[in-house]
Amino acid sequence: MHDLTITPQGHLLVREEPLGASKQEPSKGLLEAYHASAARGMLYSASEAADAALPPSFEFARSITRLYLTTLCKATTAESGESVPEIPPPAADLDRAVLQAPPMTGLEYLTSEVLATWWRDLDSLVRGEIAKHSGGVSGYLRERNPHWRFVGRVTFHLAENKQNPDYPFAFLATFANGLTPQGKVRHEPLGRALQQYAGERNRAAMLNLLLPVSRAAESSELVQRLVDSGEIYSPLAWSPREAYEFLRAIPLFESSGLIVRVPDWWHAQKPPRxxxxxxxxxxxxxxxxxxxxxxxxxxxxxxxxxxxxxxxxxxxxxxxxxxxxxxxxxxxxxxxxxxxxxxxxxxxxxxxxxxxxxxxxxxxxxxxxxxxxxxxxxxxxxxxxxxxxxxxxxxxxxxNLRSPGTQREAAPPGLKTELRPYQRTGYGWLRFAARLGLGVCLADDMGLGKTIQVISLLLDLKRDGPNKASLLVVPASLIANWKSELAKFAPSLSLAVTHPSEVSAGKISPDTADSFDLIVTTYGMLVRQDWVTQHRWRLVVLDEAQAIKNSGTKQTRAAKELAADSRIAVTGTPVENRLSDLWSLFDFLNPGLLGTAKQFGSFVKRLQSASTPSFEPLRNLVRPYVLRRLKTDKRVISDLPDKTEVKAYCALSKHQAALYQHTVEELARQLEHADGLQRRGIVLAQLMRLKQICNHPAQVAGTGDYAADRSGKFRRLAEIAEEVAARQEKALVFTQFREIAEPLAEFLATIFGRPGLVLHGGTSVKKRKEFVDQFQSEDGPPFFVLSLKAGGTGLNLTAAAHVIHFDRWWNPAIENQATDRAFRIGQKKNVLVHKFVCRGTVEERIDEMIARKRRVADEALGGSDGGEVLLTEMDNDTLLKFVKLDLHQATDG
Incomplete structure (x- = not known):
């Protein structure tokens, strides 16, 4: 099935969606028009396909086109050979249209400015085609579709006549008889047309002039009376009742091709009421x-x-x-x-x-x-x-909820960093909502610092005194990230983790929980620890809250059973694009606000089946509880660093952990009888093997079985890629191993729903150029897997907003060089760099060493062999401690 997508740049593109996304499939002609350009597709939908049933996204684009064509008909009387003036975007109508838009991919990028761009593209196309048409506006629109016909020669005028209290209105019908020297339409009483068009030879012109009047008379008793009595050719004095009958019929008159001019207080057919x-x-x-x-x-x-x-x-x-x-x-x-x-x-x-x-x-x-x-x-x-x-x-x-800029609070005591202005706004908004007891969703783009905003709120709640603990629920892969951020930015917060990867996990109980400021658990543990769902928490935070989008799963049901004074969902994935996801999220945040699933489904059907479908009521209902800022927002991006680096901590699967442990034991045996060059070769070989195990067991075994559930890195890559795909952003994925590049690309294709690109040392120079051009195009492949050496230099890949180092080259300079394929001259967006690190392994210890002694590391780990060179010089005991497996940290339980 095909659907429309709004790209991060605000453009409309047709993309294939999974079957069942919509009952209607656009016609071949409409799809071809959209492939030519968005403006041609929009115009086709409101002309040749005006009566066709379309999916909601196509119908929304058609509604904008209908608004444009209606405005065009009202705004111009241009005939053949005359130029059509630009039709400016109607700001108020487009603001309202944003609220009426249906759920669709890329909805978060829809603004009135984006709609204004669509409008201008459409206006440019239509005016260009009218200029080449022999029939002017009327002939052009009549050719595109009979419904869009407009003659525009006859005008009905209604004015106030304050001199006569019994008949306070005056009516006059005129016709446009050429232009004044100033270029304005010259109006003359319609009765004068009878004299001007007298004679048989002008009969056709007279009939053409009166055609809109004749059409209006077919549907309006008022016009029919005026025509039958001949009063339409004379000025008339009207009572309020007659004037009201006329005003109510304005849409009918305009659809017949008449121009209507009325007092200013009848605002766009919405008078004071x-x-x-x-x-x-x-x-x-x-x-x-x-x-x-x-x-x-x-x-x-x-x-x-x-x-x-x-x-x-x-x-x-x-x-x-x-x-x-x-x-x-x-x-x-x-x-x-x-x-x-x-x-x-x-x-x-x-x-x-x-x-x-x-x-x-x-x-x-x-x-x-x-x-x-x-x-x-x-x-x-x-x-x-x-x-x-x-x-x-x-x-x-x-x-305060809808306009969170009013809640820019000072950072709470104990926060060991400086909040950016938009982060202070987010913290203030969370604080305001939490103290009201409302459930809210922080849906900022990835990389904008959602974690630090939540940590700020936790520090603020700590000021209330030792009352109740808060609960943080995360995917198991993010435990290390949160522990690291909390230790770095809020060391005063007391913390406990209820997960098998933590030695102290079994010591946490209902009796001891409230002695901590924060308890961290995982979605998987929610269904295993009944006391967590029975305890009353000060605040419950769900990180990566898209984990509860499926309302039928055990972990979703357990999350919704959590008792708390207030609730927060944190996600970087758009929350408004799929209605079932939206309902499930709000069923956690504010149970009952959207009714039951059945009630919500019936409500959505009523919105969709209305004569004029509009999702404005739903938007208005949920808008106060969602704060979403995009990296593309100029108010945010002006405050962002050029690039942001984050650690993506990964756990090992049980199979990976067993292989890793076996390799460390084998290294210990080999080191007992090796020295010199032989020892150096053994160390380098086994270090390479440990790296490959951290990537995926299949890379070591050479079996080709790259099942995602057998690798913690593949699972973490899926979590990040899902969010990148939902945002329609692009990613570069670097690996130092050529053999895993294709398996990574195949795996990512299942996440993004379409294939990407792969570049390694064997890629020809010609192909490299073709791949770069493809990736840089707006609708090009969404990801690019590159071997670190082949992709580290000579490429300009600024279309990427994310750089993922799947495995770590232990020379920071080489990693930074690769990162700069995305972050370089021409880059207009913030680049988020994800560095994968397997917890409890040699990867984590090398990463810690680089972070601890960055300047020294650049020198000590320099050279083509990176950190491995330094490790070969360690004595046996130091080396084995460095590579040993910390089982509690390495596995996800």
Whole structure:
């Protein structure tokens, strides 16, 4: 199946998705148009394929095109030979369209600026084609599709006539009779056309002029009366009721090809309306939290100003239509207004009796009628004449959640680093939400420092005193990363790990847990330790929270059973692109906000099946609880370093650990009877073997069986690659071993869903150039596996946002040289460097030595053989201690 994807650069691309992603498959013609360009695909979808059923992503792009073509028809009267002016992007409409977008890959990159770029590309294409068309705008659109026809010669005018209180409106029909010397359309009364087009020879021109009027008369009784009586050719004085009938029919007139000009207060067919004003606020002026009950009040207002009782009575006693109120004309449908008032008064009585919870209030404010039966409670007429707003107290809470820049807190005491401005914002936002008891998701891009923001929050909670411990749940592969970060940035936090890789794991119990600030466990351990799910935690943090996207797994169910004062999910993977993932995440964060899975599924179906599909209610409902910053955001990237290096700690599988231990024992036996060059050769050979074991047992055995579950590095690579793929970013993967390059590429292809590239010493110069060009293209291969020596120099691969050193070359200069294939002149993005290290092995000890003595290491480990040269000079005992296996640290239990 095919679907549309938004790239990190904001472009639309067609990509194949797994079967079942959508019931509709775009036509061959539409796909060919999109392959030519996004603008051609969008135009094709709203013209040749205007009536076709399309997948949601294609339908969304078509809705933007429909908006453009409608604007084009209203904005120009250009005929054959005349140039069509640029149609500027409508900022307000595009802002709203961003909220209405359906879940799709790359949705996190969608902004009104991106939509404006699509709009300009479409405008450039259409105006270029119109310029070559003999029929002008009308002929061009009529040729593309009969629905998009526009003649634009006749204009209906409605103006106020304040001199006559009984007939305060004036109507006039005109026709465009050429241009003024200033280049503006010259309007003349339509009656004059009868004189100008008199005579048989002008009969065809007259019929063409009146064709839009004739079309409008077919559907409008008002126009039919004007035509039958001949009044359409004369100026008319109208009552408010007649003017209202005319104003309501504007969409019909415009679809017939007429131009309509009305008073400014009829804003885009959305005139001022009195509305039933519903206000939801906190009951307690001292504050609010997730367990608080909200207050609910009903009134009536106009443009946000509460109406007095006598003004409300005037509206409800009027005959409807246009009514003068507060010095302006307002639109009133008395029956619908009364119906809306009755509905909300009934709700107000129910709230007084049963109360209104925080989440119920959030659903009402967002318009997301998630729970079963809510859609019948709020009919279209009621929504149309109602306005729900948050009162001052609740509004302040929501504003702080939606606009986290207001929460830029100073770093908490005990933090051993300087927070970047956007990290202070994130920490302040987490702190604000945690103290409200709300569950929130920190969904920053990989490399923006989600860990340090959470650590800051943990230090802040420590200031509350020795009350309750917090719980951190991570994949087993990230235990070492978190321990390292906590020790480095928050040494004052007391920590315990409940995992078999930790010697002290068995000493943690419900009775001792609260003596620590933080307990760290894994998703796998949640299902093995009942006490963890039964204990009450101050804060529960799920790192790599995409681990609970499948609501049916045991670890997901266990995570949702955790009891805590507040909850945080941390993930670098987009959370809004797949609705089932979104529901499962929020079922952990704020249970009940999105209803049950069944209720949520029904709600989504209602959104999708609406006459105008829009996901705006869902977006409004979840937006306050998700903080997502992208590396592409100029407000963030200006504060980022050029490149960020992180350690990717990996555990060994049981098979790897056994092979590693056997190799160390074999080395010990061989060293007993070796010296000189023979000893040096043995050490180098066995060190190479240990490196290969850390990569994958199949590399040593030469069996070709590179099953992912047999290698901790392959499992860690999958975790990182999944996030890179979800962001549609690209990665370079370096290895010093040519033989593992192809297996790595085959494995990564299963993660990214499409093949990548492989470059090693045997790749020809011509192929190298072709591979670089392919990788650098926007829709090129998503990853590139390179042998360190072949790929370390002479390549410009700035399309990559990630560099992964799968195995470590123990000379830092060579590693840095390889990293600079991505980070070099022309790079416009922050580069994240992942250095793989197997815990409890020689890899970890070499990494520690390099970090501890970087300057010395550059000299001592220099040379073509890197760190191995230094290791051959160690005495037997020192060498064996250096390479020995720390089983507790090395395995994931």
């Amino acid at each position: 009195p509305r039933v004003s519903v206000k939801i606020d906190s009951k307690n002026t001292a504050g609010i939290n997730v367990d608080a009950m909200l207050q609910f009040s009903v009134d009536m207002s106009l443009d946000g100003e509460t109406l007095a009782p006598d003004e409300i009575a005037q509206l409800l006693e009027s005959s409807g239509g246009l009514v003068p109120l507060k010095g302006k004309w307002v639109e009133v449908d008395r029956e619908k207004l009364q119906e809306a008032l009755k509905h909300w008064k009934e709700v107000e009585r129910d709230v007084r009796r049963e109360g209104l919870s925080f989440f119920e209030g959030m659903r009402l404010l967002s318009g997301a009628n998630v729970l079963e039966g809510e859609e019948e409670e709020l009919p279209e007429a009621t929504r149309e004449w109602s306005g729900l707003t948050a009162g001052p107290g609740l509004d302040a809470v929501l504003e």
